[in-house]
Amino acid sequence: MSSEAKIEARANGQAANEAKIPRTERGRKTLRKLLDASAIEFGEKGFHEASVSSITRRAGVALGSFYTYFDSKDALFRALVADMSATVKSSARAALSEDMNALEIERAALAAFLDFAREHKEIYRIIDEAEFVDPQSYRTHYKTIGERIQARLKSAGESGEFRADLGEIEAWAIMGMNVFVGLRYAVWGDNDTGQNHSSQDIAHVVNRLLSEGVMRK
Amino acid sequence: MSSEAKIEARANGQAANEAKIPRTERGRKTLRKLLDASAIEFGEKGFHEASVSSITRRAGVALGSFYTYFDSKDALFRALVADMSATVKSSARAALSEDMNALEIERAALAAFLDFAREHKEIYRIIDEAEFVDPQSYRTHYKTIGERIQARLKSAGESGEFRADLGEIEAWAIMGMNVFVGLRYAVWGDNDTGQNHSSQDIAHVVNRLLSEGVMRK
Numbered sequence: 502m503s504s505e506a507k508i509e510a511r512a513n514g515q516a517a518n519e520a521k522i523p524r525t526e527r528g529r530k531t532l533r534k535l536l537d538a539s540a541i542e543f544g545e546k547g548f549h550e551a552s553v554s555s556i557t558r559r560a561g562v563a564l565g566s567f568y569t570y571f572d573s574k575d576a577l578f579r580a581l582v583a584d585m586s587a588t589v590k591s592s593a594r595a596a597l598s599e600d601m602n603a604l605e606i607e608r609a610a611l612a613a614f615l616d617f618a619r620e621h622k623e624i625y626r627i628i629d630e631a632e633f634v635d636p637q638s639y640r641t642h643y644k645t646i647g648e649r650i651q652a653r654l655k656s657a658g659e660s661g662e663f664r665a666d667l668g669e670i671e672a673w674a675i676m677g678m679n680v681f682v683g684l685r686y687a688v689w690g691d692n693d694t695g696q697n698h699s700s701q702d703i704a705h706v707v708n709r710l711l712s713e714g715v716m717r718k
Numbered sequence: 719m720s721s722e723a724k725i726e727a728r729a730n731g732q733a734a735n736e737a738k739i740p741r742t743e744r745g746r747k748t749l750r751k752l753l754d755a756s757a758i759e760f761g762e763k764g765f766h767e768a769s770v771s772s773i774t775r776r777a778g779v780a781l782g783s784f785y786t787y788f789d790s791k792d793a794l795f796r797a798l799v800a801d802m803s804a805t806v807k808s809s810a811r812a813a814l815s816e817d818m819n820a821l822e823i824e825r826a827a828l829a830a831f832l833d834f835a836r837e838h839k840e841i842y843r844i845i846d847e848a849e850f851v852d853p854q855s856y857r858t859h860y861k862t863i864g865e866r867i868q869a870r871l872k873s874a875g876e877s878g879e880f881r882a883d884l885g886e887i888e889a890w891a892i893m894g895m896n897v898f899v900g901l902r903y904a905v906w907g908d909n910d911t912g913q914n915h916s917s918q919d920i921a922h923v924v925n926r927l928l929s930e931g932v933m934r935k
Contacts (some may be wrong), residue, residue, distance in 0.1 A: 706891075
């Protein structure tokens with residue numbers, strides 16, 4: 502396996518992007534505008550208060566053309582959750598390079614996710630609201646990320662870097678670590694304590710927990 | 719510090735129970751019935767569809783007496799989140815004993831939480847809905863648990879069992895691990911894979927991640 506394929510295998514998993522991809526470049530741009538505008542609208546107002554007309558207005562797209570891309574507000578929401586899953590995945594992958602070992606990959610993926618969440622705080626509200634609006638999308642989002650982490654653990658177990666017995670439970674534990682430090686530091690911010698933690702600092706501390714555990718040596 | 723006080727200090731933190739405590743035993747029982755009935759109602763229907771009249775019916779309490787205890791459905795919801803925080807805390811503490819070391823305390827606290835979540839799956843939906851219905855309760859719930867874990871890490875650092883440099887970031891990472899394995903195995907269950915993980919098994923695996931980390935030795 503080439504190094505790139507190795508990183509791919511580690512970073513990948515099975516993300517399913519449910520957004521319909523239009524055939525023309527213009528159509529793809531319009532779809533992108535609708536997804537970006539809906540992230541802001543759903544993030545600010547929540548699903549129930551959000552409206553298709555307000556989303557098309559934000560996107561600068563004619564109301565009528567909305568239905569070329571989506572059957573309903575529900576369909577747009579589902580596509581947005583799938584799109585966010587894909588964006589989380591690609592932003593993490595963009596931070597990885599061929600010379601990284603398995604531990605560095607975990608650190609870089611977390612730092613990239615924290616940077617992404619700082620820039621797109623609405624992702625938490627939208628994914629969390631999916632639990633109520635579209636439970637299947639919510640499950641798929643976390644199952645997909647969990648599978649991706651589990652694939653990385655397996656690959657690192659096979660290469661001899663990590664323990665060979667790491668599986669789904671550890672993958673979900675690592676996902677939970679990442680999601681919760683993201684909630685605390687990227688979304689809520691550091692205002693309570695006056696401390697300022699960079700994404701790199703946080704990723705370093707969490708990575709040390711992964712590499713060393715908690716015990717006094 | 720006595721062993722009991724040590725466990726207390728480790729397990730405690732600063733949970734604020736916002737439910738008003740009535741003065742009579744009968745009043746306390748009625749309040750308890752309302753909280754238990756509201757957990758089922760909010761868990762099944764969600765906050766917006768839930769109604770005070772349905773909650774009092776479930777509780778076997780007269781509609782009029784509801785307002786002796788709560789000013790509104792919102793106030794009941796806030797009290798329920800605080801009550802659930804307190805119940806999570808006390809169920810974890812009940813699983814601890816004086817002879818446990820710091821690592822065993824983390825394992826036992828997680829196993830107890832997983833058992834609790836299996837019995838009260840509605841807790842996830844209610845806490846998660848608090849993000850939208852009452853963001854302050856949502857933050858307080860996780861801040862309180864995070865502070866409790868951080869206090870345990872500090873105590874174990876001082877006793878020399880854990881690294882002395884564990885702080886808030888590690889506390890939030892551990893909380894995230896626990897919440898996510900709870901979501902995956904206690905709430906969703908094991909049906910996808912056909913595997914069956916007991917709370918003890920899961921707590922053991924997560925505990926090994928804490929004690930050893932992921933590296934191949």
